[in-house]
Amino acid sequence: xxxxESNVRKVIPYVPGEQxxxxxxxxxxxxxxxxxxxxxxxxxxxxxxxLRLYPDDKAELLVxxxxxxxxxxxxxxxxxxxxxxxxxxxxxxxxNSDRSILFPDITYSFYDVWAELFGxxxxxxxxxxxxxxxxxxxxxxxxxxxxxxxxxxxxIAEPISFIEDILEHNKDVVVIVDEAYVDFGGESALPLxxxxxxxxxxxxxxxxxxxxxxxxxxxxxxxxxIKYMKDVKFxxxxxxxxxxxxxxxxxxxxxxxxxxxxxxxxxxxxxxFKEEIKKIGFxxxxxxxxxxxxxxxxxxxxxxxxxxREKKIFVRYFKKPRIDNYLRVTIGTREDMETxxxxxxxx
Ligand code: PMP
Numbered sequence: 001x002x003x004x005e006s007n008v009r010k011v012i013p014y015v016p017g018e019q020x021x022x023x024x025x026x027x028x029x030x031x032x033x034x035x036x037x038x039x040x041x042x043x044x045x046x047x048x049x050x051l052r053l054y055p056d057d058k059a060e061l062l063v064x065x066x067x068x069x070x071x072x073x074x075x076x077x078x079x080x081x082x083x084x085x086x087x088x089x090x091x092x093x094x095x096n097s098d099r100s101i102l103f104p105d106i107t108y109s110f111y112d113v114w115a116e117l118f119g120x121x122x123x124x125x126x127x128x129x130x131x132x133x134x135x136x137x138x139x140x141x142x143x144x145x146x147x148x149x150x151x152x153x154x155x156i157a158e159p160i161s162f163i164e165d166i167l168e169h170n171k172d173v174v175v176i177v178d179e180a181y182v183d184f185g186g187e188s189a190l191p192l193x194x195x196x197x198x199x200x201x202x203x204x205x206x207x208x209x210x211x212x213x214x215x216x217x218x219x220x221x222x223x224x225x226i227k228y229m230k231d232v233k234f235x236x237x238x239x240x241x242x243x244x245x246x247x248x249x250x251x252x253x254x255x256x257x258x259x260x261x262x263x264x265x266x267x268x269x270x271x272x273f274k275e276e277i278k279k280i281g282f283x284x285x286x287x288x289x290x291x292x293x294x295x296x297x298x299x300x301x302x303x304x305x306x307x308x309r310e311k312k313i314f315v316r317y318f319k320k321p322r323i324d325n326y327l328r329v330t331i332g333t334r335e336d337m338e339t340x341x342x343x344x345x346x347x
Contacts, residue, residue: 014113017316026339028330029314031152031181031291033210035262035333037248038255041211046244057234059241065250066218070190075223078230079249081240083180083204083217088114090200090219093232094174095120099143101173104133106323108148108178131156131285131293139169148178150186153318153328155287157186164189167196174225176200183208183263184270185288190220197222207290208263209252216241216249266290270331276341291330293323299347301325307347313340 017030036042059079067074080086091114095101098121103111105124115122125137131154138145145166150157167175177189179201193199200221206212219229233240252259274284274292284294295301305317305327316328331337 014110025312026336029316031330032212037210038258040251040255041248044251055243057238059246062246062249065253069253078219078226080217082215083202086217086219093229095144097143101144102142103146108152135165138166144173145175150181150288154293155289156285157288160187174198178202180204181289184290214245266331269334273337295326301327
């Protein structure tokens with residue numbers, strides 16, 4: 001190792017799901033929405049000439065639209081480059097004590113990567129045998145709490161009363177609730193942000209709004225929390241939100257009807273697919289998301305993963321303790337899921 005390398009910040013990065021370059025594949029591996037964004041988004045051409053200008057550093061158009069949509073004040077909203085960026089900013093801003101932050105052993109696998117990157121110590125209380133979060137594990141002293149609700153990759157949602165219980169036991173730290181999948185059936189913690197000034201609710205346009213490619217995420221919380229996050233963000237990079245994201249994200253929020261229609265279709269396909277796979281020996285927890293976490297009584301998950309891949313059907317497999325016999329299957333179109341089902345039946 002060269003001398004300079006001993007001063008390098010060394011990290012083991014998060015590995016996102018594969019983005020295959022081929023056409024004619026069935027892509028059920030990264031929880032994208034199978035439907036295109038709202039036609040209103042597609043119609044709203046961004047005048048390319050305008051791209052010579054810097055975007056609005058405050059992204060006011062988008063922030064105001066999101067705030068109106070949720071009935072909030074615009075200083076209760078923080079926007080970022082996907083919820084990954086928003087969550088990373090929140091970790092950097094709020095987890096700055098000597099105490100360990102807490103998040104489940106099985107959850108979004110970026111949380112421990114950010115903790116390592118920012119030098120935050122952490123503990124991962126184990127989910128119970130049914131993959132449920134045990135609220136009591138979060139009653140002890142800690143440096144902050146992060147809960148994905150619905151959780152990933154399990155798909156399981158907890159009610160708002162569960163989140164409130166965690167908040168009641170954690171008044172001295174920031175509690176982040178990652179609601180990436182909430183639109184597919186979860187109960188949001190948003191009604192609690194006025195009561196708990198230490199609650200940050202994080203959302204994304206990547207799943208229910210079909211806009212993973214544009215990278216838009218946001219956080220909602222008390223004015224104080226949002227101000228602290230903005231101070232960190234503007235000390236790091238003023239122009240995180242590009243002009244197309246600001247304009248097209250706004251159009252998406254305006255089209256509630258399309259949003260409900262496409263989310264409804266995903267939910268309907270999910271519930272149908274779940275019943276079908278149960279008939280052929282699969283089981284999975286009840287999902288409140290756009291994916292199912294499935295396991296088969298006889299065939300190992302790794303084998304299904306590899307054989308599906310040979311047929312150009314991509315699902316997600318995590319070679320990790322406790323979940324290495326499960327597959328996370330994103331809900332595609334009805335047609336995609338019918339093809340996948342036929343494949344599973346032949347297997
Ligand atoms: N939170 C959870 C629980 C996720 O599964 C994802 C998707 N990888 C994200 C956050 C980040 O999504 P994005 O950055 O596209 O908003």
